Amino acid sequence: MAQPNPPALPHPPLTGGKLVIGTIAVSLAVFMNVLDSSIANVALPTISGDLGVAADQGTWVITSFAVSNAISVPLTGWLTDRIGQFRLFLASIVLFVLSSWMCGLAPTLPFLLAARVLQGAVAGPMIPLSQTLLLASYPRERASVALSLWSMTLLVAPVAGPILGGWISDNISWPWIFYVNIPVGIIAAIATWVIFRERDSQIRKLPVDSVGLGLLVVWVGSLQIMLDKGKDLDWFSSTTIIVLALTSLIAFAFFVIWELTAEHPVVDLSLFARRNFMGGTVAVSIGYGLYFGNLVLLPLWLQTDLGYTATNAGLVLAPVGIFAVLLSPVTGRILPRTDPRFIATASFLVFALCFWMRSRFTTGVDTYSLVLPGLIQGIGTAGFFIPLLSITLSGLHGNKIPAASGLSNFVRITCGGIGTSVFTTAWDHRTILHHAQLTESANVYNPVFNQAVQQMGALGMTQQQAYGAVNQSISQQAAQLGVNDLFYASAGIFVLLIALIWVTKPERAGAGAPDAAASAAH
Structure with missing residues (x-):
């Protein structure tokens, strides 16, 4: 040795x-x-x-x-x-x-x-x-x-x-x-x-601790790819992300046990x-x-x-x-x-x-x-x-x-x-949560909403355009609250x-x- x-x-x-x-x-x-x-x-x-x-x-x-x-x-x-x-x-x-x-x-x-x-x-x-x-x-x-x-x-x-x-x-x-x-x-x-x-x-x-090195590469690599790709793949609704998470978790557990005893x-x-x-x-x-x-x-x-x-x-x-x-x-x-x-x-x-x-x-x-x-x-x-x-x-x-x-x-x-x-x-x-909450109030039964639509109509907007403008404003506000x-x-x-x-x-x-x-x- x-x-x-x-x-x-x-x-x-x-x-x-x-x-x-x-x-x-x-x-x-x-x-x-x-x-x-x-x-x-x-x-x-x-x-x-x-x-x-x-x-x-x-x-x-x-x-x-x-x-x-x-x-x-x-x-x-x-x-x-x-x-x-x-x-x-x-x-x-x-x-x-x-x-x-x-x-x-x-x-x-x-x-x-x-x-x-x-x-x-x-x-x-x-x-x-x-x-x-x-x-x-x-x-x-x-x-x-x-x-x-x-x-x-x-x-x-x-x-x-x-x-x-x-x-x-x-x-x-x-x-x-x-x-x-x-x-x-x-x-x-x-x-x-x-x-x-x-x-x-x-x-x-x-x-050389080849086993520890191999386990490190597997769990860190899987974790990093999961973090970088999670949002694009909608996280755990993706099979790829689930596989990466399980691979990282299992390899990490073995890594800790091995490194503490090596x-x-x-x-x-x-x-x-x-x-x-x-x-x-x-x-x-x-x-x-x-x-x-x-x-x-x-x-x-x-x-x-x-x-x-x-x-x-x-x-x-x-x-x-x-x-x-x-x-x-x-x-x-x-x-x-x-x-x-x-x-x-x-x-x-x-x-x-x-x-x-x-x-x-x-x-x-x-x-x-x-x-x-x-x-x-x-x-x-x-x-x-x-x-x-x-x-x-x-x-x-x-x-x-x-x-x-x-x-x-x-x-x-x-x-x-x-x-x-x-x-x-x-x-x-x-943002999605706040958008849903704000949208609940944006309806014809809300006088503020009706007033806003009427004001935009007075500026020459159609009802559809007015609704689109309100939705855009709600989206911006929801992102801000988020x-x-x-x-x-x-x-x-x-x-x-x-x-x-x-x-x-x-x-x-x-x-x-x-x-x-x-x-x-x-």
Whole structure:
């Protein structure tokens, strides 16, 4: 049986220009990665048209990336043990650039999907390892600063993606959605090589958990395809969705049992036995699911019911990044002197306030009222990832960091996908319900309805046209009430999540995540 080598001494923190360049390299890689998860969404009609396929086939451009990415993220710790942090991170960047180039050159949909599968797979370890490399580069008393810099790119990229993707599609051509990664990736790869090549982690030659890996691929792949295709196939009225759900559930049950008993598991599920990891991961994942679900719902509502273009809808959401970028470094500075649970609690209360403000929207909402909650949300966003990541990694040492970061990010990304599916489906259902309720009052026995029809008749409309106009108004109002329901529910869930934050017991400043920083370079 293969045995791990004796532990290596940790690398000293970076200083001066090396620290700046290393931080930029890691941040560019994360930005490129997260940007690519959303930049193609608005270009799907253009891509489908150019490749001569139906719109529903074009959605596999998103699904293929999401499935392979979701599978590879929790493998980060396992791959790190066998390849090393630096080698794995550099290989991820280089292969990401190569697959982006292949995506742009794709002459057919199958070729594009193959390139997207490769792109998603190699992108998986990038985000968890970026956390690990940053924590190992900073002195442990400045670990919170490292996390704040990391979180800024993670928060800004999903907002920038649709805006940049829409602009490129409208003004250049869709392949440049992928080509834009090439110069960014080359810079990140060169900087990573220069700064981190002498700071690799220890490699351990351990047996391959082929059964665990196979079960992971089956249950995660089935779950991700179910989430991406559920709405199109009308969920559990579809045999395909039922088969996918059962396959995922059964494979997941076997996966958990196998991984908890395997000597060298592909995913270290024992991390969930730690109070801080469990509480921090669940809180950040559900919170991110709400955040990401609303991030998808808002532009969809703006475009379908308020007549906004894709670019203008993206610009309405852009202000959320202003305070997030400005205040994240401040959060990083005060975190070592403050209980992270207080900061996370304040963040969740700000999120709840913003969603409550959005639940008061009407069909006549103006741009100022749309932008204000997002602007305020940026304040909460600045205190969202940093303290919760600090709590999640609190008390972990050495080679546990990549595994913990990979597993935590996997749960977060999965919840983001679930949030997207739940919000879009729930909006449809709530809209149908409200439409039925409003239609009950739209009849000849209602004097308000009769008056409205008469007024439209006085404007020259026929009775049929008047009824159509009333139905259109009811549909818009029903969609508004449906989206307001989801905003209101999001506010309530954020308040309830505060209890999860206080289940944790993070170590005081100077321990926890900072200790992780000191030992992550092993």
